[in-house]
């Protein structure tokens with residue numbers, strides 16, 4: 001893969017110059033540092049640079065390009081491919097009604113992103129409903145209700161019983177009666193050491209049977225993003241990813257690692273606090289930002 | 293006998309990886325490793341009858357603690373007690389980026405202060421985010437703490453001013469101020485924070501961040517400290533990531549005490565921060 005894309009590029013370019021071992025090692029050190037600062041895991045960084053070093057010892061690179069830029073370009077292409085390549089992620093809602101469930105760690109931006117998704121798909125002429133199953137966090141129901149009102153989307157939240165499963169079932173019934181095309185189900189934040197909450201999300205999944213489970217990841221989180229993603233996968237399938245807080249200066253290595261762990265595609269990013277601050281994911285832009 | 297250069301390089305490389313793997317920012321990890329290197333270079337190990345590995349590990353541990361030795365482990369309750377002896381109400385401002393646990397932490401501190409016999413009022417100065425006022429109000433209801441609030445869109449500084457006035461007239465000991473989360477990259481919001489700080493004149497300015505942060509912790513710390521004075525920190529969600537290296541990033545970059553670690557979502561889930569405990573935790 002890394003090797004193939006490299007040899008493809010080489011065969012297309014005329015004129016080559018040597019990179020000596022010393023130069024290569026220096027460049028790889030620089031690249032390693034850049035990737036580590038981007039929150040890419042140590043294991044991935046070292047494997048990546050090991051592969052490159054082995055492959056490029058005494059090899060040739062195209063003339064007129066600095067060795068560093070050339071190696072970065074190879075890595076850039078490899079990462080873009082990991083993130084889905086040049087084809088934009090599939091964000092069309094294929095079937096109606098469609099149930100989309102959001103999961104993720106506390107405070108990563110699920111509730112805000114639920115509203116953003118409702119805004120996005122409402123603009124695509126879908127009727128979108130929002131369901132709040134979070135009964136743990138004070139004001140969670142009110143938060144999503146206010147956002148739903150802002151967008152003009154139908155909303156269902158806890159009417160007083162304290163069972164997320166019941167709320168989800170009643171919410172789905174209501175949304176289906178109202179002929180909603182897309183039902184977005186918000187859930188309480190949780191992390192892998194909160195055993196009962198992880199079991200709760202599995203029970204919720206089994207009852208709701210969502211068409212898609214979207215993992216919401218905070219771009220500012222580091223390597224825990226991947227560890228938590230892996231843990232979520234033991235309880236529910238992870239079909240897609242939404243990366244929030246991309247208006248920070250975080251380079252997103254944690255999110256990249258989560259993609260590698262889950263095999264899920266990043267579909268959207270959040271670029272601010274307002275419901276309109278949502279963008280369809282663009283791998284090329286993401287990787288150039290990651291590589292600094 | 294002293295350690296060989298080769299051995300020192302190997303130890304430092306391993307330490308660097310260990311720190312980075314726990315999400316200590318790269319630049320901070322590099323600085324720490326430089327300090328450790330200097331200590332290791334001076335380390336003299338007896339030739340016989342000792343556990344060499346243990347001696348080296350202890351040297352590394354002490355070297356890291358040395359980097360942060362000028363930052364005190366603060367007893368928060370002692371600190372606020374002293375401030376309260378000088379003036380009342382004591383105004384504590386909580387600030388930080390989005391979603392890291394400010395509002396929940398304010399509730400925890402309110403719980404702590406009430407249990408210690410103080411009277412508390414909350415200032416709902418997050419007048420922006422959906423549900424922010426209701427969230428704090430619910431905490432107030434559960435804890436029996438009054439919440440001073442205006443409407444959404446109101447000037448946060450006005451809410452704070454009212455809360456302080458209320459506390460003064462009613463003889464309330466503490467005003468805990470909740471502010472909206474804000475991204476350090478948003479200049480308008482950071483300027484607003486500067487204004488809020490100036491109006492509130494807090495006795496304590498507490499920065500709240502979570503343990504999950506990666507290298508971004510460095511940027512957040514540098515930018516926030518440019519806009520407002522930070523007296524101390526509370527790092528949350530340590531239960532999700534006990535080895536959270538961002539803790540070390542914040543200590544080394546801001547050089548301010550960490551008052552507490554948030555270790556869960558209940559009011560009692562707050563533990564005093566101890567440097568030694570954390571470094572031992574980090575080094576495993």
Ligand SMILES: Nc1nc2c(ncn2[C@@H]2O[C@H](COP(=O)(O)OP(=O)(O)OP(=O)(O)O)[C@@H](O)[C@H]2O)c(=O)[nH]1
Pocket residue numbers: 104105106107108109110111112113134137140187188189190244245246247269270271272273277390391421473475
């Ligand atoms: N700047 C910025 N803030 C964001 C973004 N997405 C969410 N936020 C903010 O992050 C904070 C947390 O968002 P929530 O939607 O409450 O997060 P959550 O995952 O639902 O939190 P829990 O339900 O408690 O787990 C809020 O202040 C949001 O406004 C984003 O893309 N950029």
Ligand SMILES: Nc1nc2c(ncn2[C@@H]2O[C@H](COP(=O)(O)OP(=O)(O)OP(=O)(O)O)[C@@H](O)[C@H]2O)c(=O)[nH]1
Pocket residue numbers: 106107137189191389390391392393394395396397418421424471472473474528529530531532553554555556557561
């Ligand atoms: N596991 C765990 N969750 C926490 C901790 N502290 C806060 N949380 C959770 O993190 C989420 C966000 O907390 P908030 O208090 O709303 O965060 P905030 O900083 O006020 O958020 P904004 O006002 O939107 O910027 C909530 O679900 C809290 O329950 C902690 O120490 N451990």
Ligand SMILES: [Mg+2]
Pocket residue numbers: 110111112134140187188189
């Ligand atoms: Mg939420």
Ligand SMILES: [Mg+2]
Pocket residue numbers: 394395396418424470471472473
């Ligand atoms: Mg808040």
